[in-house]
Amino acid sequence: MPKQARAYWKGFLRLSLVSIPVEIYNAVESKSEISFRQIHKPSGRRISYEKVVPGVGKVENSDIVKGYEVDTDTYITLEPEEVDAVKLDSKKTIDIAQFVDVAEIDWRYFERPYYIVPGDEIAGEGYAVIREAMRKTGKAGIAQVTIGGREWLVAVAPLGDGLVMVLLRYADELRNADDYFDEIPKVKPDKEMVDLAAELIGRKTSAFDPSKYEDHYATALKALIKDKLKGRRIVAYAEEERPKGTNVVDLMEALRRSVGGGKKTPAKAAPKEPKRRSKPKPSGRRAS
DSSP states (O other): OOTTOOOSEEEEEEETTEEEEEEEEEOSOGGGSOOOOOEETTTTEEOOOOOEETTTEEOOGGGOOEEEEEETTEEEEEOHHHHHHHSOOOOOEEEEEEEEEGGGSOGGGEEEEEEEEESSSTTHHHHHHHHHHHHHHTEEEEEEEEETTEEEEEEEEEETTEEEEEEEOOGGGSOOTHHHHTTSOOOOOOHHHHHHHHHHHHHTOOOOOGGGOOOHHHHHHHHHHHHHHTTOOOOOOOOOOOOOOOOHHHHHHHHHHHHTTTOOOOOOOOOOOOOOOOOOOOOSOOOO
16 A cells, blocks of 8 residues: 555445445546646746626625526526535445446446555455455446545446446436437448458457557656756647548558558559450352
């Protein structure tokens, strides 16, 4: 456990009548994200914002309430105590309601991961039993947990020696995919091209290793900041032109070259025309 790690949430993981104390830790490293501040260029000082109302001017925090827009410039205002009244009391329990195959969970629902660890040494055995049972069955537990007065939908699954909890989106948070895919042409792809693409996928298939990939934008930003600290002047390069779509002939050729290691496929020779038989020369004999 990292020395400075602080539990994001403490409570219980419950499976029917089995309940064990657990702690939840954020699995995302926020320090890796690069953030910027708005700076007043002439003075080099940070920009600050005042809360103002057009025609009124600066307002005090005590005069600010939450508002829900029901129409253009028309709001229903909510007092802080009214918002607090609908917040859910934290039961401090991740109550697993059902289990599903991990592959059944649509990728669109995954939002943010957290690590679940035993709350104490006594919880270790029950924790291990739940972890190994889910691993053996290939299942993930679906539950709801109250954090900060809000009820979150979560999935719990084994990860290495521990358990991971992933916040899930609710169904009404997603846009309907059919609204975006309904205009995609209904075409039957060429079988040879599909086979070539499948062969290419097979050649590029390997175990997932995220450490092989680098966020080049973040790396470039860090290098830029170091160069600026050294007083180096930065010159922006022109962006490359966006590649245009290819036609079917180009796609076929690109697939063949990809499978063939980048070598251009030799053009097929045009079929030779059969030699014409010469007509027999007329005989010198004439019919009598």
